[in-house]
Structures are given as structure tokens and as C-alpha cells.
Amino acid sequence: MSRMNRGAFIPSATTVAEQAYCAAARRIAFWTLPFLGAALFAFASLASPAHAGTALVSAESGGASAESGGQQATRIWSPEILSGNDRELYRKIFAATERGRFSQADQLTAKLKDKRLMGHVLHVKYLGPHYRTQYAELKAWLADYNDQPGADKIYKLALRKRPSQAARPATPERRHWRQPVHAGYAVDDETAESPSPRFREIDREVRRMVRQGTGEAAQAYVRRKNVHTALTSLEFDRVRERIVASYFLEGEDEKAYLLASDILQKHARDVPLADWYAGLAAWRMENFASAANHFERLAQSRHVSGWSKAAGGFWAARAALAAGEPEKVAPFLEIAADTGATFYGILATRQLGRTLHIEWVEPRLDEAAFRKLTENGAVARAVALMQIGKRGLAREELIRAHGVLDPSQDQALIALAAAYDLPAVELQVANAAWLPASAAQKGRIVLNEGLFPVPDYKPSTGYKVDQALLLAFMRQESKFQPDATSWAGARGLMQIMPATASHITRDRTLARANKDKLLDPTFNITLGQDYLTELMGAGEPYGNLFMLTTAYNGGPGNLARWMASMDFKGDPFLFIESIPAAETRGYIERVVTNFWIYSERLGQPVGSLDASASGTWPVYKAAAGR
Structure with missing residues (x-):
């Protein structure tokens, strides 16, 4: 069951609190009761009506209820760390500290029972504009909290303030990163030898x-x-x-x-992509038999990523058909299709006459798994931070925690992140999470839901383009990090340049003083949607998805120049592979693949896939309901 269908299991809500509980319940996978397979409902104690912790249910003894039709009632538990009193105290402490009212903050701190968030409070104090921090304070902070987000900034400030004879402070704890293992969506290094x-x-x-x-x-x-x-x-x-x-x-x-x-x-064997370009060159020279040979060798290589193998198989099938060898087409397409959720793999699946059907692995979380997760200090702090509405800090804590947690806890961590509507965490963890062995079967596309999260972001003007299209771009642009900033200055979920934002809104301040407004998720995706709408006309025909993604990544000016200079013979796939910018070539394939997968997850038609599989340009058409 996808998260899109979970709402059917949520009881109606009449109060604001109940509505908040139900919103969280829709973000979690529930255990089912052994009797009648009835779904258990869960309510959370929330940081705010929009986002918060998630309540989970365990099937223990209790009285009967109307909803259960006289069946055994369930015990509701809530993933909380802070008591209600400490939660309110922390909110006031952070507010007082941010305003420079340190005496008030100290008085409130004295009343706390749980002081696990004091590292974050002191971080705000020491780096804020209202307090002159002493070296001894920074050194003490690093001694106690050097494993927390922001330790690098404290360390740099400590080095600047360190007296010449003073002992050096503790260094920030090194972050640990888990490498992506999802074969269908990871981009592998084509060579293994150390240069x-x-x-x-x-x-x-x-x-x-x-x-x-x-x-x-x-x-x-x-x-x-x-x-x-x-x-x-x-x-x-x-x-x-x-x-x-x-x-x-x-x-x-x-x-x-x-x-x-x-x-x-x-x-x-060791330089396999030479076959790729030899095949493309032969194709463009209309030497289709030679092209097929090169593409076949790439498809059979054991030294390339799934994406390259899929490209080899798909193009080998095209070349075989063009060379008058139709009997070879289906076997080559099967090679591509076996790579799963890759651009050419999905196209090959459709060309074989199969519909795009994805089996979604739904991460689950129960009380025992939650308790085990919160044995990790960073996870416990993240839950506490969510209770007081500090979503950004909670996200950073969970991302850091992922690097040190046992891989067996990945599914629980994804479920927790989904419950809190933290898609960046879902995606990072799912990228490194192994699917169950039962899921890895030939001929099936099986994906963890966390690989394609569906957050609650929505444009302020409503959807003018499909939600699936916006999610496809967000996933590639920022990996759902609301505060993402590129080296070039692009900002936010849709990675919009300040100059582009100024152009879209005719607000010059967005290019200068107000550029950080682009870090607001709602504002950012609203502008991103407007820009996508504008770029629909950048290519031919109107709404051409390959050209839309090219223009978004490379700019409409580059699209026009490339269109005029490239010899792609009107072939949509040769258009992609002839683009001079490698980043843009990969970008098109990944965003369009994202769009197809999100459309499938949201239950929307994938007409652009059918068009691409038939060899024509994929044209965007809004789905009903979006």
C-alpha cells in the first residue's frame, strides 16, 4: 500500500488536534492486527498542526470501541522524548536566547528536567549577534557537543579566539557517510583502478x-x-x-x-565507454550494424553502471532493428529492462509491451524499533527537536545519525523521517538501504518508498503543473534539502538562481538583499512552477519534456544554441546524447525518469513514456487532479 492510499485508514477528525494527529498518521506505516487484518490507527503528540511526531499503536489488551466493532481496543503510544512541560520550556528558552534575553533563558533552563537540547541552545547563543563568547565557553561546548550539527562553526570560532598559550579545543567529530547501494538508481564509477x-x-x-x-x-x-x-x-x-x-x-x-x-x-574491457561513443558515431553515420556491435558489447560489460548497461541494451535494440535484424531486438531490450528503474531500462520495459508497474517497499516502524532508534543520541535529539518545531536541526541530526546507525535500522529510520515529513532524510537513508532479498527478483521494479518521497510541499498558487513533475525536479535539484545552495548561488528546493527569481517575479530585491527568501520551501516551489510553465515553450513541440529539462538545467539560451548546432537528425534520443554538456545529458534522463516514477506512484497516467517508447518526442500533458 502506498502512502497515497493510507488516508483511507484514517478516521475523520473534528478538532484541530485530531486533524493534526491524522496528518501524522497518514505518514506512517501501521502494523496490522492478526484478527480480520484490521489496520491500527495512530495519533501523535505534535510540534505543530502541520508537522510533528507520529503516534504508533501496539495491539495490547483494552476495552472495546465503536470503530473496532466491539473488537479489542488498541493502546496508543507516542514517539516523544520531552515531557509537555519541557517542550514548552525549550520553546521559550530558544525564543529568549534568539532575542538576547539570556537571564530569562537561564531561569527557564533551571526548570528543565531533560537537558539534551542544551547544546543547540548554546550554539544559538554563542554564534548569535547578542553575545560575546569567550574561548573557555567554546572549548567547553566542543568538549560536550562536538558530535552535533554546527560543531564546525564553533570550532572555527574557537580557533580564532584561542589565546596563544591555551590548550586546543576538541575537534568536531568526523561525519560518517553511507554509500548508495541501490543498484537501480545509483550512478557507479565506471572504473575501479586508483589513478x-x-x-x-x-x-x-x-x-x-x-x-x-x-x-x-x-x-x-x-x-x-x-x-x-x-x-x-x-x-x-x-x-x-x-x-x-x-x-x-x-x-x-x-x-x-x-x-x-x-x-x-x-x-x-577496461575502457567500455569507448564502445558507447563508437556506437553513437556509427549510428549517426548510419552504419547501423557496427553501431549494434558496439552497443551490444557495452550492454554485456560487467564494468559499467546499470544506467550504462541499459543505454547499451536499448541502443543495441534500435541499431539491430535499423540494420534489418529484428530478431535481436527483444533480447537487447530485455538486457536494458533488467536494469530496473533507469531511463533506458524503463523505456525498454515499455517497448516490450509491459506497463510501468513498480512494487513499493513500505518502511515500517513499531514501538520497539523506535525505542531502539532513540538509543542513539542524535535520533533522540531529533525527536525532541521536532517536538518544539525545530525541523531543520532535526533533519541535520537524523542525517548525521544515519552514518553511524546499524543498517538493520534503515527501514525504521526511513519510516520515522516519513512520519515527520523530512524527505531529505528519507532519500538519503533509502539510497543506502538494501531492499529485502525477496524483492530482488528479475523482471520486477522494486523501490523503497523513501527513494521517492512525497512531502507535503505545495505551491501557494496551487498546482499549475503536475505534482509529479515538481517532485521530479526537486529530487534531482536539491535532494529535498530546503536550504540547499549551490556553488553558483542557486537556492532552495528547485535550485533557483536569484537572477531567475527576479526575472519571474519582476522583484529586483530577490537578486540581492532578499535572495534568501528562496530558501522558503513554499515560495521556492511556487517560483519553480512558474519557471517551468514559462519554459514549456522553449522547445518544439510545446511542452517537450526533453527540451524543458534541458532549458531548466542548461538555460534556454544554451538550448537554442545546441538545437542550432547539433546534428541529431530529429531523433529524440540522439538529441539527448548529442548535448555537449555531460551534466545536462544526465540531468534530462534522471529528471524524466523521476517524473515517470512519481507519476506511477501517484497513480497518474504516464503518456510521455508511451510517446518516448514509440520514438516520438515526449510532450507534457497535465494529469487530471494533478
Whole structure:
């Protein structure tokens, strides 16, 4: 059962509190009673009517109720850390500290029974504008709280204030990160060998030249004796693989094919993407039989990611059909389809005549699992922070906790994050969570719900485009981090540039003084939706999803230039693969894949997938109800 259907199990609410309880109940997976399979309902003690902790139910003895039809009643438990009194005290303490009323905050602190959030309180005090912090205070904070969010800032300030003879403060505890393991959606490194320092230096220079569209200059550079002799034979060909890509993207198909062929004679196994570009170059030269051979070898490689394997299989099927070998099409499509939730894998599944059907793994949380989770200090603090409405800090605590929790607790952590409507946490944990062994069966697309969270964000003007489309962009742009800021200055869930926001709203202050307004989730996705609506007309035909995503990532100006310069022969897939910017190529495939998967999860038609599978441009059409 997807989270979209859980509302059917929630009783009607008549009071504000009950409505809040029901909102949280819709965010949790419930245990079912053994009798009649009846669903148990849970109510939470919430930080606010919109978001809060989630109540869970355990089936223990109790009286009968009308809802249970005379059956045994259930005991309701609530995932709380703070008592009601401490919750109110902390709210007042944070408010007083933020206003610089430290005496008032100290008086309130003396009344606390649970002081686990004092590290956060002192962090606000020491880094705020109303208090002149002493080195001894910062050193003491790091001694007690160096495992908490914000420790880096405290440490930097402590180093600046440290007297010359004073002992150094404790360093912030190193964060631990779990690597993504979800085979269907992880982007794997295509090579495993550790490169030498000289290789990294040469490779960096070649990449710089390739970015400038000068494959010929890069080729001349690597032919220099001092460059060539500094590399092993394999390193030399890995560098030249980038030049093959550059030749293809510059439209130099014959040069790309010849160079790729030379590489493949020696290192076909270890430089597999040379087959990819050789295949694309051969396709564009209408040498379909050769293209099919190269794509097939890529599809059969054991040294590429699922995304590359899917691309090889899908394009091998296309090339085989074009070469007059239709009997090979279905086997190649099966290779692509077996990669699951990849761009070309989903397309292959549809071309095989199967509908897009995803089996969703629903994370569950019971009282015992919750108690086990909160043995971790960061998780316990996160729950307490949610009780007082500090969502951003709670999110950071859970993200940090994930790195040290046992993987067996992943599903419970995803369920807790979903209950609190913290999609960034859901996504991070689900990316590293193994699916149950029973789910990993050939021919099925099985995904953890946390990989594609459905948060409660909504544009202030209502949905003008499908919710699935907005979620698809948010997932790729910010991974649902509301405060995400890129190196270029893009901000918020939809990663909108301040200048773009100013253009959309005609408010010049958004490009300067008010640019941090873009960190407000509702404001950000409202502008993002308006910008998507504007970009619908950037390509041909109107609403072309491949061109819409290109314009959003690369800019409408680049889209127009690429359209004029690329030789993609009217082929939607060759259009994608001919785009000079690697980031944009990957972006199109991931956002469109996100859109298809979210549409399936929300029960909406996936007409653009049908169009793509038939070889035509996928055109966005709003779903009924959105």
C-alpha cells in the first residue's frame, strides 16, 4: 500500500488536534492486527498542526470501541522524548536566547528536567549577534557537543579566539557517510583502478580542453612524448576515451569512431565507454550494424553502471532493428529492462509491451524499533527537536545519525523521517538501504518508498503543473534539502538562481538583499512552477519534456544554441546524447525518469513514456487532479 492510499485508514477528525494527529498518521506505516487484518490507527503528540511526531499503536489488551466493532481496543503510544512541560520550556528558552534575553533563558533552563537540547541552545547563543563568547565557553561546548550539527562553526570560532598559550579545543567529530547501494538508481564509477598522480594531472588538463570543445587540441596534447610516456597503456586510453567523446559531441563522427576503434583493440574491457561513443558515431553515420556491435558489447560489460548497461541494451535494440535484424531486438531490450528503474531500462520495459508497474517497499516502524532508534543520541535529539518545531536541526541530526546507525535500522529510520515529513532524510537513508532479498527478483521494479518521497510541499498558487513533475525536479535539484545552495548561488528546493527569481517575479530585491527568501520551501516551489510553465515553450513541440529539462538545467539560451548546432537528425534520443554538456545529458534522463516514477506512484497516467517508447518526442500533458 502506498502512502497515497493510507488516508483511507484514517478516521475523520473534528478538532484541530485530531486533524493534526491524522496528518501524522497518514505518514506512517501501521502494523496490522492478526484478527480480520484490521489496520491500527495512530495519533501523535505534535510540534505543530502541520508537522510533528507520529503516534504508533501496539495491539495490547483494552476495552472495546465503536470503530473496532466491539473488537479489542488498541493502546496508543507516542514517539516523544520531552515531557509537555519541557517542550514548552525549550520553546521559550530558544525564543529568549534568539532575542538576547539570556537571564530569562537561564531561569527557564533551571526548570528543565531533560537537558539534551542544551547544546543547540548554546550554539544559538554563542554564534548569535547578542553575545560575546569567550574561548573557555567554546572549548567547553566542543568538549560536550562536538558530535552535533554546527560543531564546525564553533570550532572555527574557537580557533580564532584561542589565546596563544591555551590548550586546543576538541575537534568536531568526523561525519560518517553511507554509500548508495541501490543498484537501480545509483550512478557507479565506471572504473575501479586508483589513478596515479600524473594521470590525474593529465586527465584534468584533457577534461579542460574537452569542455572547451577542442578535441583536436587534446589529441595533440596527449601525443606529446612527455605526456604519452608518463602514462601506462591503459591510462593513455582512458584519457583518449574523453577525446572520443569530444569528437562525437563536436560532430566529428569519423574521428570519434577511428579513435574509439584503436582504443577498443587493446582495452575493450577496461575502457567500455569507448564502445558507447563508437556506437553513437556509427549510428549517426548510419552504419547501423557496427553501431549494434558496439552497443551490444557495452550492454554485456560487467564494468559499467546499470544506467550504462541499459543505454547499451536499448541502443543495441534500435541499431539491430535499423540494420534489418529484428530478431535481436527483444533480447537487447530485455538486457536494458533488467536494469530496473533507469531511463533506458524503463523505456525498454515499455517497448516490450509491459506497463510501468513498480512494487513499493513500505518502511515500517513499531514501538520497539523506535525505542531502539532513540538509543542513539542524535535520533533522540531529533525527536525532541521536532517536538518544539525545530525541523531543520532535526533533519541535520537524523542525517548525521544515519552514518553511524546499524543498517538493520534503515527501514525504521526511513519510516520515522516519513512520519515527520523530512524527505531529505528519507532519500538519503533509502539510497543506502538494501531492499529485502525477496524483492530482488528479475523482471520486477522494486523501490523503497523513501527513494521517492512525497512531502507535503505545495505551491501557494496551487498546482499549475503536475505534482509529479515538481517532485521530479526537486529530487534531482536539491535532494529535498530546503536550504540547499549551490556553488553558483542557486537556492532552495528547485535550485533557483536569484537572477531567475527576479526575472519571474519582476522583484529586483530577490537578486540581492532578499535572495534568501528562496530558501522558503513554499515560495521556492511556487517560483519553480512558474519557471517551468514559462519554459514549456522553449522547445518544439510545446511542452517537450526533453527540451524543458534541458532549458531548466542548461538555460534556454544554451538550448537554442545546441538545437542550432547539433546534428541529431530529429531523433529524440540522439538529441539527448548529442548535448555537449555531460551534466545536462544526465540531468534530462534522471529528471524524466523521476517524473515517470512519481507519476506511477501517484497513480497518474504516464503518456510521455508511451510517446518516448514509440520514438516520438515526449510532450507534457497535465494529469487530471494533478
